[in-house]
Amino acid sequence: MSVDPVLVRRKMALILADMKDVDRLSRTPRDVFLADRTHQLVAERVLERIIGRMIDVNYHVITEREGIPPHDFHQSFTGMARLGVLSTDLARALAPSAGLRNRLAHEYNEIDHGLVYDALGTARANVPRYLEAVEAALGQEPARE
Numbered sequence: 001m002s003v004d005p006v007l008v009r010r011k012m013a014l015i016l017a018d019m020k021d022v023d024r025l026s027r028t029p030r031d032v033f034l035a036d037r038t039h040q041l042v043a044e045r046v047l048e049r050i051i052g053r054m055i056d057v058n059y060h061v062i063t064e065r066e067g068i069p070p071h072d073f074h075q076s077f078t079g080m081a082r083l084g085v086l087s088t089d090l091a092r093a094l095a096p097s098a099g100l101r102n103r104l105a106h107e108y109n110e111i112d113h114g115l116v117y118d119a120l121g122t123a124r125a126n127v128p129r130y131l132e133a134v135e136a137a138l139g140q141e142p143a144r145e
Contacts, residue, residue, distance in 0.1 A: 003060065003064045003138065004064075007060060008060060008138060009138070011056055011057050012134060012135070014049070015049075015050050015127065016131065018046045018050050019050070019124075019128070021042060021043075021046045022047070022050070022120050022123050022124055022127070023124055025046070026117075026121050026123075026124045033117050034113055034114065040111075040116065043113075043116050043119075044116060045104075047100065047119055048101055048105055050123060051097045051098065052101055052105075054077075054097075055076050055098065055101070057134060058070065058076035058077060058080050061080065061083065061134075061137070062079045062083065066079075066083075073101065074095045075095075076098070077097075078091050078092075083137075085133055085134060086133050087133070090126060090129055090133065093126050094130060097122070100115070100116075
């Protein structure tokens with residue numbers, strides 16, 4: 001089997017579309033963000049979607065290349081580094097987002113919106129790097145049969 005570039009690029013396009021909201025919200029002053037429930041809810045949902053889609057891409061790439069899926073969402077990022085798709089530094093920066101995604105999706109604890117605001121900046125800095133790395137790796141994939 002091989003990586004399906006159509007599937008991966010479709011997920012990447014959805015991530016890129018959501019990054020417009022990340023960019024806008026990350027430029028909102030922190031005090032304004034923390035006082036606005038709508039900003040908080042939009043940020044939660046957009047981050048959950050972006051992180052979930054990155055995890056989907058990670059699982060697809062790793063499963064297709066190695067034949068078995070990663071052990072968990074965190075390891076999906078470190079696995080992408082092991083395969084040479086992401087740099088180790090980028091994988092380490094993104095891997096904790098798996099925990100944030102779980103907290104947002106499953107509401108394990110009360111959400112700390114200060115951390116959500118910080119995650120917007122982290123996403124703004126690292127998600128474009130992730131997309132570039134994945135796109136570069138797709139260019140090196142053998143043609144799908």
